[in-house]
Amino acid sequence: MSQSSAGDSADRERRLDEILVAYLRAEDAGVRPDKNEFIARHPDLAAELEEYFRDQAELNDRVEPIRPTGQSATEPAADFVGEPTIVPSPTVLMDVVDSDSSADPSMSEDDLLQAALPGTRLRYFGNYELLAEIARGGMGVVFKARQVKLNRIVAVKMILAGQLASSEEVRRFRSEAEAAAQLQHPNIVGIHEVGDHQGQQYFSMDFVEGTSLAALLREHPLSEKQAAESVRTIAAAIQYAHSKGVLHRDLKPSNVLIDANQQPKVTDFGLAKRIEGGSELTRSGQILGTPSYMPPEQAGANHGAIGPASDVYSLGAILYEAVAGRPPFRAETALETVMQVLKAEPVAPRLLNPKLSRDLETIILKCLQKAPSSRYRTAQELADDLQRFLNGEPILARPVSAAERAWRWCRRNPVVASLSAAVAMALITVTCVSLVAYALTKDALGKMTVAKSDAQEQRGKAVQLAADKAKLADQEKTA
């Protein structure tokens, strides 16, 4: 083992010890700490933590029969001091209260609906006291909830039954959520815990008091400066996530929350996509979500090409809508929208908002390039260019030239382009042939004219000569 890796592993062990101190103290405080939360918070030490918790559980299990009555290692005798607001006992996991529904391994939509109604049976979910429904979407329902142990307000998103069909999907969802849970950034809604409660997959995250960018944009477009600032902030957060190897893949205004201080916070990292599955469009004929902000490589199901530039595209689409009042592509149906995303150039935002500055338009259109390689390569580059724009400095992005546009059009419409090219070639050929023929004819005509006049001249000369000759003969006769 090399010295550095020996140092690394010693360092890991030290960190692990610190985490365990925090864990043991939480146990001592009588709060029965959430092991998953500890694991989720330290994904790089997940294996070690899981191992410790497993060993610990085994040890407690073996000690149980010989423990003097009234003692328990997992719940030290310490009383719950300093937390008088804790209502339910932490030893009892509060559950779906009805026995018929608690037997059901995962919640049906009806259960969730019930849950949302005031005064109905589902008040507690695991360690959470559900307070109010915040949002409801294709993938599940978000509740404002109180985490009982820590007495803090969080948002809990429950995945609707049936969204994660196989255990493999559940596993992938969880690993994705765990990756997202390691993101800690002021402009990213933090995930606290990913778990399942009686088979019901859920995750808990920061509760953001405020609204979403989508709701804000429904009211009115943003000013150029507001829009550029918001998207710059979001792009910086996305860059941070990319640096941790996490792509968002579903950036859209409804996934950008605006908190009480008007700061944007990105939510739903990588999760919505995982849950909605590979097929974006239909699930038994239903249309899920909107492809308006989706890059062509994603809309075309060409998943291999999805990368940081895919999120850059979506950032550009958000910026487009923020200043132009509508997303770059929006058609009657999702399928038509997808076709536009794949084929059409977006309408120049300055046509929709003539007051928009040319530089910001250039930045937006660079993000919306069909080929990922033509966009900003990283979210950071976009953030930097937006910052330059905000500072009034020259931006790095260049507008696309007319020739480039024409060439791209041909690339996207090869049949029309090649037919047009053939017609053009035919025209050119005919023109050239005509021109040559004309020149040849004209030349010949000239020559003929010259020859004619020569001939006339010669004839004139001949007549003259003949006349002279006759005159000479007359003189000879007279002489």
Place this chain on the structure above:
Amino acid sequence: MSSESEPFRPQVERYREYLLLLARLHVGEQLRGKLDASDVVQQTLLDAHRQQQHFRGTSDGELAAWLRQMLACNVADAVRALGRAKRDVSRERSLDQAIEESSSRIEQWLAAEQSSPSQQMQRHERAAQLAEALAKLPEPQREALVLRHCQGCSLDEICQRLDRSPSAVASLLKRGTRKLRELLHELE
């Protein structure tokens, strides 16, 4: 160990660590300095040898239960002896209380042992393995684990007892559980 051709022969020695752990758990905290658990266990094992012919059981579980009952009686005797001795050697007021506490706890224990349901045997067998494995751990690791998991001490109490920092104790617990898993694996 038990087969039809050969009568069950109690192997009491392998329960020494298990009995030590039990004795330690059931003697009150304050009395631990005054009452030598290993003495009581030694006494119990000697009794077991001497009274082997009275043992009617045919399994390890029953043997463990039998040993536990004898241990409980011996611990109770030792605490009573301590109560008599304190008049001569010690005037600590707290000791009175400690003995009283211990006595009542041991009475509960005795009562529980005498009515111990047979399905508990399997679980006691696993606890006995644990005790055996614990005994093979380095002293500080075993100490930390017993304090934490058997006696339910808080992290700060363990730090005080072992005179170590919280992270050092966490490290002991961590390494202890790892080692313990290996040892249990070998035993199984």
